[in-house]
Amino acid sequence: MKIARLADLADAATCPRLVVKVGSSLLVAKDGVRRAWLEGLVSEIAAAKARGQDVIVVSSGAIALGAKTLGLDKGGRGSLADAQAAAAVGQIALSGLWAELLGQHGLTAAQLLLTLEDLEDRRRYLNATATLTRLLDAGAVPVINENDSVATQEIRFGDNDRLAARVAQAARASAVLLLSDVDGLFDRNPALPGAKLLPEVRGVTAEIHAMATGGSSSGMGSGGMTSKLQAAEIAELAGIALAIASGLHDAPMARATAQGIGTLFLPKLNGRRKAGARKAWLGGRLRLKGAVVVDAGAARALGRGSSLLAAGIVRTEGEFARGDAIAIRDDAGATLAHGLSEYDAAECARLMGTQSGEHADLLGYAPRSAVVHRDQLVLL
Ligand code: GLU
Numbered sequence: 001m002k003i004a005r006l007a008d009l010a011d012a013a014t015c016p017r018l019v020v021k022v023g024s025s026l027l028v029a030k031d032g033v034r035r036a037w038l039e040g041l042v043s044e045i046a047a048a049k050a051r052g053q054d055v056i057v058v059s060s061g062a063i064a065l066g067a068k069t070l071g072l073d074k075g076g077r078g079s080l081a082d083a084q085a086a087a088a089v090g091q092i093a094l095s096g097l098w099a100e101l102l103g104q105h106g107l108t109a110a111q112l113l114l115t116l117e118d119l120e121d122r123r124r125y126l127n128a129t130a131t132l133t134r135l136l137d138a139g140a141v142p143v144i145n146e147n148d149s150v151a152t153q154e155i156r157f158g159d160n161d162r163l164a165a166r167v168a169q170a171a172r173a174s175a176v177l178l179l180s181d182v183d184g185l186f187d188r189n190p191a192l193p194g195a196k197l198l199p200e201v202r203g204v205t206a207e208i209h210a211m212a213t214g215g216s217s218s219g220m221g222s223g224g225m226t227s228k229l230q231a232a233e234i235a236e237l238a239g240i241a242l243a244i245a246s247g248l249h250d251a252p253m254a255r256a257t258a259q260g261i262g263t264l265f266l267p268k269l270n271g272r273r274k275a276g277a278r279k280a281w282l283g284g285r286l287r288l289k290g291a292v293v294v295d296a297g298a299a300r301a302l303g304r305g306s307s308l309l310a311a312g313i314v315r316t317e318g319e320f321a322r323g324d325a326i327a328i329r330d331d332a333g334a335t336l337a338h339g340l341s342e343y344d345a346a347e348c349a350r351l352m353g354t355q356s357g358e359h360a361d362l363l364g365y366a367p368r369s370a371v372v373h374r375d376q377l378v379l380l
Contacts, residue, residue, distance in 0.1 A: 112144045291326055311353060
């Protein structure tokens with residue numbers, strides 16, 4: 001059974017495993033934690049567990065909470081050092097809170113702090129999958145956040161929206177519910193008159209991206225609509241439904257599922273097939289070692305399912321080694337695909353624009369059949 005409506009997110013048969021992401025502004029108010037609200041949400045999570053659904057929580061709020069305790073301005077986001085210090089303080093309180101409130105329903109909380117690299121590196125990604133699976137099998141509720149205190153700018157997710165989508169992939173979840181301070185995606189800036197909430201989006205197209213206004217409206221989290229759409233793209237590639245709904249109300253999960261208020265992102269109807277687990281991981285990679293820029297002919301061939309050949313490459317970017325994940329872009333800068341390169345950057349540069357027959361001479365050794373083989377490539 002496939003998820004087709006927001007109501008399906010509350011159905012254990014269609015949605016056996018759900019990731020619920022809670023934004024900072026929902027958890028932390030001016031005077032501290034919004035405990036009563038969180039108690040309500042935890043009751044809803046307990047109800048979902050009782051229905052037979054596995055629930056994984058991705059909880060923000062460590063930085064916002066720690067900043068209050070330490071008396072840091074700008075919500076602890078004035079500098080990376082501030083954010084890291086704030087997160088270290090806030091995370092203890094945050095985990096304690098989740099453990100306490102879930103415990104009141106007889107549920108066991110399990111904390112996981114992840115960095116980007118934990119999910120970008122295939123081996124570590126599989127480790128995270130194994131841990132999550134074991135925890136869920138044991139009936140626990142994983143409560144996940146980014147390990148903000150050690151993650152430096154270059155190796156951070158920076159927002160929990162994409163983290164939630166990557167966690168959903170790793171845990172093979174059926175859906176992600178992003179609870180934030182907006183009702184969902186509007187066709188224009190929701191502050192403008194006549195802005196309409198989109199109940200359903202099939203495929204995150206350029207048109208959909210154009211509707212998003214960047215930045216977090218509360219100024220507390222780092223998300224905003226842009227990162228939510230990126231999360232929806234990651235989920236889409238893995239065949240996972242993703243919903244954006246407001247958590248500003250009591251019983252926010254029921255408001256989204258029973259009243260249907262929110263935006264549900266579903267994979268395109270007639271679009272590409274769902275990528276296999278490995279390809280979905282590759283497509284969802286956020287940091288790549290480099291890129292190759294291809295001409296229009298190669299872009300068309302990729303679209304037809306062909307491998308990437310050297311003849312269609314016009315430029316290489318970055319220092320990547322053989323086996324590294326790279327982006328394949330068109331001349332306008334749009335990312336067409338992710339793939340594992342058969343050559344390092346210098347070899348690519350030597351071969352680009354040339355025909356396969358010339359490769360043995362150019363390299364001085366036996367060439368590969370393609371720069372990125374179609375089995376190691378996922379179209380975006
Ligand atoms: N990891 C951050 C925190 O716990 C939140 C990131 C976000 O705003 O999405 O405070």
